[in-house]
Amino acid sequence: MKNLVWDKIKLLFPLSNNTMLVDLITLGKNTIFRNIPNVRNARVRGKYGEAEYQKLVNKFSKIPIDPIHTNIVVKDIVSNLFSGIPRWRSPFLQYNVGAAANVAASAMYALALDENIYNINDGLAGNALVAELAVTNILTKLADIKGTNPYGIFTFGGTATNMYAMKVGIRKASPTSAKDGTPQNTWILVTQDAHFSHAVAADWLGVGTGHIEIIDPKQNRESNLQDAERKVRKIIEEGGLFATIIVNGGTTYSHTVDNIQEFVELRNKLVTEYALDYTPHLHVDSVIGWAWLFFKDYDFESNPLELSKPCIENIKQQYDRIKYINLADSWGVDFHKGVGACPVDCSLVIFNDFTSIARLSKKDSPSTDPHQLAQEFSFSNPVDYTLETSRAGATSLAALTSLQTMGITGYQRSLANLVEMSLLMRKRFSNEQGVIISNEGSRGYVTMIRLIPPTLTPDKVEKFNEEVNSYNKSFYKWDLETRMSRNEGVEYSYSGSFIVGEDGTNIGAQKFYLVSPHVDKNIIIDTVSTVMAQKEVFDREIWNK
Incomplete structure (x- = not known):
């Protein structure tokens, strides 16, 4: 009996080249697709929700005494726990800024996970570390970074890219902070439209959310340079350490890119004027906006992709702003967002000059010497600078695979299609009664709309936002319960x-995020007609009652 169990266990760790991994993935895929009656379904069909969730927690919170056959386990887990998962390749899933995974990138991801590659040093990763350097080189060339020694690190998400930037800024402002801790007078500047993860990073790094200064936006949602200058001057003049400024490189809701060049010039001017003995770190949160770099050498005049005039104008305007990312100190890339086409998580933070990331070296303190990793016998040791010790090699390999299999033209076409279809969506919504396009000037591929209640009358104008917010939230809840939850x-x-x-009121809106390469004109027409048909029913049967 003992040997029989042991023999079964060893089968789970095959030494030879067999088909077990492929067979199990095939079984899982077949099980998934039995719950996808229509390939365009936004989610995998099945029971899911709060009540079902707790039942499944109880069901799977038990470990068997004896091993269960792999096929039974895989089929059981996929059948139950994959119910309700979003299908990012579906053109009907417009839920958020996820990514439709390139199947070649997914295969590479799975292979690397199966071989369990640790991107710690060459001793634990072999040649797989090359992928991280190669992807960094590809992107820094697209960003036209010259004359420096850029360095990139794959990390656990967009949150981490911002955290790295903040940490480097703290080290620049306070070189002894590794030993003494983050000074209490440290400040971080972020934008009003920044992702909430900026505040999370400030909290986790010990800066504190109370030491975040928020830059007011202009009417077009770009960050106000004059407001930033006033706030930085105040910090410096009151004895604060202005460690890091993070500017927009493609915001979540409007894909706004700030004037990077002006913010760099402001930072440099204040360093000189106040004779600071450090240079605050300037980071661009470009985890969405980086993709426009693929248009670096695109011929906008001949327009070989034959894009529409509005589309090509939007793309050129966006590229003409993001290209100044080469003036920043660091920037973020999410391959698991938008057109990145990789499995989550797959994020990269790039430092345009190696001297910035070098400030995080663990060699500077005996207490952080990674002697357990025998790195003196390795010629490549990214672990010397990373927050994580263990990093999966799968991420950089997946990104490299996606870049190679899609190429510049593939990424250009994918991004252009999303922009083109978003423009069409806004146009069709704008032709409908009772709809306001909330991000009309966006150059990206997200559409924000506010639906106007039929009961809004002139005497309620003063409470316009309150009324419209209530209506939109109620409509979404109703549409979710009566249609979307049914797939x-x-x-x-x-x-x-x-x-x-302007009055301090939070403005609510419906969000349509196009990420699938399968989105086309018919999908947009269907989307708009579905929403408007639902609005008609909601107004008649729910709201007016």
């Missing part, structure tokens, strides 16, 4: 705080 047609999402109004 019928398009699935979008809702934000209760798309922007903050």
Whole structure:
């Protein structure tokens, strides 16, 4: 009996080249697709929700005494726990800024996970470390970074890319902070439309959310340079350490890119004027906006992809802003967002000059010497600078695979299609009664709309935002419960705080995020007609009652 169990266990760790991994993945895929009656379904069909969730927690919170056959386990887990998962390749899933995974990138990801590659040093990763360097080189060439020694690190998400930037800024402002801790007078500047993860990173790094200064936006949602200058001057003049400034490189709701060049010039001017003995770190949160770098050498005049004039104008305007990312100190890339086409998580933070990331070296303190890793016998040791010790080699290998299999033209076409279809969506929504396009000037591929209640009358104008917010939230909840939760047609999402109004009111809006390469004109027409048909029913049967 003892040997029989042991023989079964050893089968789970095959030494030879067999088909067990492929067979199990095939079984899992077949099980998934039995619950996808229509390949355009936004989610995998099955029971899911709060009540079902707790049942499944109870069901799977038990470990068997004896091993269960792999086929039974895989089929059981996939059948139950994959119910309700989003299908990012579906054109009807317009829920958020996820990514439709390139199947070649997914295969490479799975292979690397099966071989369990640790991107710690060459001793634990072999040649797999090359992928991280190669992807960094590809992107820094697209960003036209010259004359420096850029360095990139794959990390655990967009949150981490911002955290790395903040940490380097703290080290620049306070070189002894590794030993003494983060000084209490440290400040971080972020934008009003920044992702919430900026505040999370400040909290986790010990800066504190109370030491975040928020830059007010202009009407077009770009960050106000004059407001930033006033706030930085105040920090410096009151004895604070202005460690890091993070500017927009493609915001979540409007894909806004700040004037990077002006912010760099402001930072440099203040360093000189106040004779600072450090240079605050300037980071661009470009985990969405980096993709426009693929248009670096695109011929906008001849327009070989034959894009529409509005589309090509939007792309050129966006590229003409993001290209100044080469003036920043660091920037972020998410391959698991938008057109990145990789499995989650797959994020990269790039430092345009190696001297910035070098400030995080563990060699500077005996207490952080990674002697357990025998790195003196390795010629490549990214672990010397990373927050994580163990990093999966799968991420950089998947990114490299996606870049190679899609190429520049493939990424250009994928991004252009999303922009083109978003323009069409806004146009069709704008032709409908009772709809306001909330991000009309966006150059990206997200559409934010506010539906106007039929009961809004002139005497309620003063309470316009309150009334419209209530209506939109109620409509979304109703559409989610009566249609989207049944996996019928398009699935979008809702934000209760798309922007903050001039009166301080949070502005809510419906959010349509196009990420699938299968989105086309017919999908857009269907999306708009579905929403408007639902609005008609909601107004008649729910709201007016």
